[in-house]
Amino acid sequence: MSDLLDQAESRARREEGTHLLVRAGEYSCALPLALVRRVVRALTVHPLPGAAGELEGLAEFGGEPLPVLNLARLVSSPPGANPSYPVTVVVWVGPPEARETIGLSADAALEVVHVPAGSMVAGDGGFVQGEAPVGGEVVRVLNLEALGNEA
Amino acid sequence: MDAESTLAAVIPGVPMAPGREGRHTENALVGWILVVGLTLVGYLLLALGSSAGGPSWPRHVFLGLGAAGVISYGFWVFPYFRRLELRLPVGRERWSRLETELITAFEQLGAGDLVRSIEHTRGLPERLAKVSDAASAALSHLAQQIQDSSIEVASAADAVNEIASELASGSSEQAASVVEITAAMEELARTASMIAENASRQAELASRAEASGDAGSASVFEAVTGVEEVQKRISAIASRADGLGTRSKEIYRVLDLITEIAQETHILSLNAAIEAAAAGADGRRFSVVADEVRHLAQRSQESVESVRNLLDEFSSSIRATIVATEEGSKEASRVLERSRAASIAIEDLRRASGDTSRVAQQISLATQQQNSASDEVVMTLREVSLVVQRMTGGLKNLSSTADRLNTLGLEIQLLAQSFHLDSPRSLKHLVESWARQLEKVPGVTEKEAALEELVRHAPFVELGYLMGLDGSTLVLSFNRDLLDERQRSLAAEVRKTDVRTRPWFKAVSRHWRTTLIPPYESMQNSEACFTVCTPLLNPDGSVAAVLGIDINVTGWTRI
Numbered sequence: 001m002s003d004l005l006d007q008a009e010s011r012a013r014r015e016e017g018t019h020l021l022v023r024a025g026e027y028s029c030a031l032p033l034a035l036v037r038r039v040v041r042a043l044t045v046h047p048l049p050g051a052a053g054e055l056e057g058l059a060e061f062g063g064e065p066l067p068v069l070n071l072a073r074l075v076s077s078p079p080g081a082n083p084s085y086p087v088t089v090v091v092w093v094g095p096p097e098a099r100e101t102i103g104l105s106a107d108a109a110l111e112v113v114h115v116p117a118g119s120m121v122a123g124d125g126g127f128v129q130g131e132a133p134v135g136g137e138v139v140r141v142l143n144l145e146a147l148g149n150e151a
Numbered sequence: 152m153d154a155e156s157t158l159a160a161v162i163p164g165v166p167m168a169p170g171r172e173g174r175h176t177e178n179a180l181v182g183w184i185l186v187v188g189l190t191l192v193g194y195l196l197l198a199l200g201s202s203a204g205g206p207s208w209p210r211h212v213f214l215g216l217g218a219a220g221v222i223s224y225g226f227w228v229f230p231y232f233r234r235l236e237l238r239l240p241v242g243r244e245r246w247s248r249l250e251t252e253l254i255t256a257f258e259q260l261g262a263g264d265l266v267r268s269i270e271h272t273r274g275l276p277e278r279l280a281k282v283s284d285a286a287s288a289a290l291s292h293l294a295q296q297i298q299d300s301s302i303e304v305a306s307a308a309d310a311v312n313e314i315a316s317e318l319a320s321g322s323s324e325q326a327a328s329v330v331e332i333t334a335a336m337e338e339l340a341r342t343a344s345m346i347a348e349n350a351s352r353q354a355e356l357a358s359r360a361e362a363s364g365d366a367g368s369a370s371v372f373e374a375v376t377g378v379e380e381v382q383k384r385i386s387a388i389a390s391r392a393d394g395l396g397t398r399s400k401e402i403y404r405v406l407d408l409i410t411e412i413a414q415e416t417h418i419l420s421l422n423a424a425i426e427a428a429a430a431g432a433d434g435r436r437f438s439v440v441a442d443e444v445r446h447l448a449q450r451s452q453e454s455v456e457s458v459r460n461l462l463d464e465f466s467s468s469i470r471a472t473i474v475a476t477e478e479g480s481k482e483a484s485r486v487l488e489r490s491r492a493a494s495i496a497i498e499d500l501r502r503a504s505g506d507t508s509r510v511a512q513q514i515s516l517a518t519q520q521q522n523s524a525s526d527e528v529v530m531t532l533r534e535v536s537l538v539v540q541r542m543t544g545g546l547k548n549l550s551s552t553a554d555r556l557n558t559l560g561l562e563i564q565l566l567a568q569s570f571h572l573d574s575p576r577s578l579k580h581l582v583e584s585w586a587r588q589l590e591k592v593p594g595v596t597e598k599e600a601a602l603e604e605l606v607r608h609a610p611f612v613e614l615g616y617l618m619g620l621d622g623s624t625l626v627l628s629f630n631r632d633l634l635d636e637r638q639r640s641l642a643a644e645v646r647k648t649d650v651r652t653r654p655w656f657k658a659v660s661r662h663w664r665t666t667l668i669p670p671y672e673s674m675q676n677s678e679a680c681f682t683v684c685t686p687l688l689n690p691d692g693s694v695a696a697v698l699g700i701d702i703n704v705t706g707w708t709r710i
Contacts, residue, residue, distance in 0.1 A: 085414040
């Protein structure tokens with residue numbers, strides 16, 4: 001596990017600026033590709049009693065339970081059209097010293113894009129790191145490490 | 152036998168001749184002298200004969216006979232004539248009285264007064280009175296019969312006139328009706344000709360319609376067959392479209408599978424890109440492949456979307472086709488149903504056209520026969536019209552003849568009424584009886600009331616009046632059933648007139664005898680009337696007034 005985290009950190013440093021573009025409601029969000037572990041079809045989520053609004057429940061991934069959060073709710077996006085092929089993006093979150101694997105349910109996984117650091121406008125400094133134009137569309141660049149802190 | 156000998160035979164004691172009165176004794180004496188003279192002459196002649204040698208006895212015989220004759224004449228003939236001469240003045244006086252009665256009776260008879268003529272014959276000898284009464288009675292009876300007959304003739308003439316007038320009026324109406332019927336029949340004949348012509352055309356049109364109905368029926372049958380075939384083909388198209396729909400669903404399932412594969416491939420390419428990024432520099436080639444795979448998946452997905460869109464359009468077209476075929480099938484069913492109904496209707500129409508054609512032909516024949524019959528009726532009606540016109544003319548002649556007959560009856564009645572008969576129908580008798588009744592009534596007012604009552608019971612009297620000798624009107628009594636208010640007011644104008652100028656007054660005042668005035672124009676209604684008037688006497692026999700009654704000639708038959 002620690003190896004994988006190390007590899008992720010090193011990859012994060014290498015792949016700085018490369019993001020996975022996903023659709024969450026009406027927003028497009030860019031997830032740092034270095035912290036993305038896997039993209040799978042929407043997993044079957046088992047809701048947890050008394051869970052918060054963003055937490056959809058627990059899913060099974062690789063033989064282990066995986067908490068799944070609703071990305072659209074995380075970025076406060078209005079609900080979009082009924083997705084034709086929803087996905088669950090398995091990511092590492094939290095600071096490098098305490099990373100965890102969670103699932104983010106999104107409406108679609110679009111593509112891998114490069115977001116230049118200079119083009120990004122600073123966001124709230126939290127989970128939404130900032131906004132940047134990608135392919136003529138403004139996307140929200142997410143900070144998964146900050147999500148780990150909030151979680 | 153001359154009249155004188157007849158009178159002498161009827162009236163005993165009537166002298167032979169008025170010119171020989173007072174000479175009977177002288178004549179008898181002359182006769183006795185002649186007998187004596189003749190006896191002496193005969194004796195002398197016989198004496199001369201005996202002196203010449205003849206016998207003497209004839210002389211003595213003749214002398215004896217002569218003496219006997221003279222003596223007998225002196226004893227018997229002379230006294231007879233003497234007595235006759237003594238009776239002569241009495242007989243002459245009686246004869247003069249009888250002559251006066253007879254003359255008066257004949258004068259009354261000549262005046263038409265059969266009642267008074269009989270009264271004047273009562274002094275005549277029995278046989279003469281009987282003969283005179285019998286003659287007067289026969290004349291009276293004859294006059295009454297003439298009166299009755301004239302009334303009956305006039306009444307019959309009135310009835311004939313009325314009937315003739317009604318018949319003439321009816322004939323005129325009949326003639327007018329015949330003319331109208333003739334015109335109507337001529338119009339009917341013309342109409343019948345038009346009907347026959349139209350019926351022929353209708354029969355022809357109906358025959359054509361029947362033929363057209365046959366053709367139409369065949370066409371509709373073909374149309375029904377064609378529509379049935381179209382319906383079958385539409386059903387086949389619908390079945391095939393349904394099959395295409397089923398196939399489209401399968402294609403959709405395949406497309407879903409392809410889409411899913413493309414999504415999986417896309418996710419796989421993303422994971423490959425993630426892994427390539429994790430591999431660092433070693434994974435860059437792999438990231439290129441992953442990117443190509445992702446592009447390929449994306450293109451596949453786009454192609455699938457294109458195919459899906461096309462398939463959507465295709466499915467939509469198929470659904471539209473199915474709907475259209477269903478509607479077409481329904482429409483074909485409706486068309487088929489209507490075509491079958493039209494076929495039945497055309498068949499009915501064809502049969503009806505056939506029936507119409509036959510009926511129209513029958514109508515044409517019937518109207519042609521009716522036309523011929525109408526022509527005959529028109530000819531007959533024209534003949535009837537001529538007959539009716541002639542009959543109308545004849546009835547008008549009959550009416551005028553009846554009028555003349557009525558006038559003639561009136562004239563006869565007036566002639567008969569010129570006799571004073573002892574009959575209630577004799578106007579002179581009536582007026583005189585009224586006069587006798589009024590003479591007994593004392594005052595003018597009472598006379599007026601009495602005359603009013605008398606007029607009221609005489610329905611044929613239009614007006615009764617009592618006029619003074621100075622021409623003034625004393626009493627006027629109207630018959631309210633015959634005169635209306637206006638006519639009564641006009642009659643009252645008589646009071647302002649001096650009636651002495653009226654012809655009836657002049658006539659009655661000529662002899663103061665009951666008189667009948669021929670018809671003249673009445674003052675009250677300007678209609679013809681005749682008057683009967685008689686003097687009204689005072690107790691001393693002098694004339695006090697004149698009583699008159701007016702009788703309208705239109706109502707005289709009520710007498």
